[in-house]
Amino acid sequence: MNDSHKNALGRATEQAMGMSQATWERHANPWSGWTRVAIFPLLTLAIWSRVWIGWWSVTCVAIVAIWIWLNPRVFPPPQSVDNWMSRGVLGEQIWLRQRDALASHHRHVIRSTITIASVGALVWLIGVTTLNLTATLTGMVASMLGKLWFIDRMVWLQREAEASEPSSNRLPLPFHNTATSHVNLSxxxxxxxxxxxxxxxxxxxxxxxxxxxxxxxxxxxxxxxxxxxxxxxxxxxxxxxxxxxxxxxxxxxxxxxxxxxxxxxxxxxxxxxxxxxxxxxxxxxxxxxxxxxxxxxxxxxxxxxxxxxxxxxxxxxxxx
The missing domain is CATH 3.40.630.30 (Gcn5-related N-acetyltransferase (GNAT))
Structure with a gap:
């Protein structure tokens, strides 16, 4: 799969999740990002629970699915984005919008992170389907590490974009929070x-x-x-x-x-x-x-x- 197809998949996922600009702003809250990291283990546990509670496991999976949808929406926009997770979310938006302008040293690494996360997810899927604990844990860990590496590269991307702007362009801009008040952020x-x-x-x-x-x-x-x-x-x-x-x-x-x-x-x-x-x-x-x-x-x-x-x-x- 080439970079344009991967980015098209990213765009499609963004649309399927209903990621409006207001949703992206909320998702930039580090609580949203870090609690989302926990979704993979929770989903694994929910699917595996069929061993203990049978068809009631479907309810557990449904709850996790609902949380996946709610996660980018329930936290307020952050008062500051000067942290690793928030910068990763901002970098992901840059990646989605500027795929053709990315430097080659980013493209190769991003391709590697997506490949690791995808292969890990495939191994995980085989593991939870066949109730193979080793495959499940190996795939889950590999996929999560690939995703975290991807976020780290997004942080790098965001910092480069920020550094490329002259200081005269860095303006205090109004930022809307859930109390409908405006605060100035650098x-x-x-x-x-x-x-x-x-x-x-x-x-x-x-x-x-x-x-x-x-x-x-x-x-x-x-x-x-x-x-x-x-x-x-x-x-x-x-x-x-x-x-x-x-x-x-x-x-x-x-x-x-x-x-x-x-x-x-x-x-x-x-x-x-x-x-x-x-x-x-x-x-x-x-x-x-x-x-x-x-x-x-x-x-x-x-x-x-x-x-x-x-x-x-x-x-x-x-x-x-």
Missing amino acids: STVAYQTEPDLSVDEFIQVLQRSTLSERRPADRSRLETMLRRADLIVTARTELGKIIGISRAISDFSYCTYLSDLAVDQDYQKRGIGQQLIRRTHVHAGLQTTLILLSAPSAQTYYPHIGMHPHDSCWVIRSDQ
Whole structure:
């Protein structure tokens, strides 16, 4: 199985578990991560219990399955993510979204961790099916060690992503906790190209920036806008919440049209929009002319970041 197939499997698992951004934020709580580590032994015990309680073991398995679903949801978002487990969860989100940009020294290790965990899980499955205690324990330990090694690599990935950002981009960002209050955390704004950005997250950031008022409401049309764009650059908080997007069309040689620039209202006036514009231009090529049509309320913003007005631009309006 190659890396793209493995990542597609990861995406499918994420969707099957209903891992919304709010769920990821809760899952970043170290209590969620460490109690999840205990799930494998609990599931083993639940399945093995058929030896002692017969069909009542199905109830035990069902309870563990329910806990698997609830685990990323029951703990509040952490007040700090400066710990091994939280950084591992953040790194996993980076891995899911940026598989094509990962350095080779990460890809080989991640492939090894997944292989160890998968082979261990297969041996475990054979063991619990045949009630072979040696195979069960060996497979369980191997799979858990593979998973912990995977998390450790995710920590490394997250720290590299954090270190790659200039200190000027590390801003105190509002963080929503279960008491609906905001506290300031020393967090990093992570910028990346995301050609596979989901339409749900696209809609979320459009709505939170009010740009949705000037964009189509048709979901299928928004999906087409994403898939046919040449360049999508996003800004995310340390917990992976999308707070900004730049969507552009470019020939990567002469001109780049920045069609959509949106920043969550709670995070505006912090330089995020300027960073998105700069990074879009860098990715498209600085030899291209970057073109942008301003919203009426933002016309005074762009001269302050070095953009120049054009007095001979003409448009043919769409009929929809």
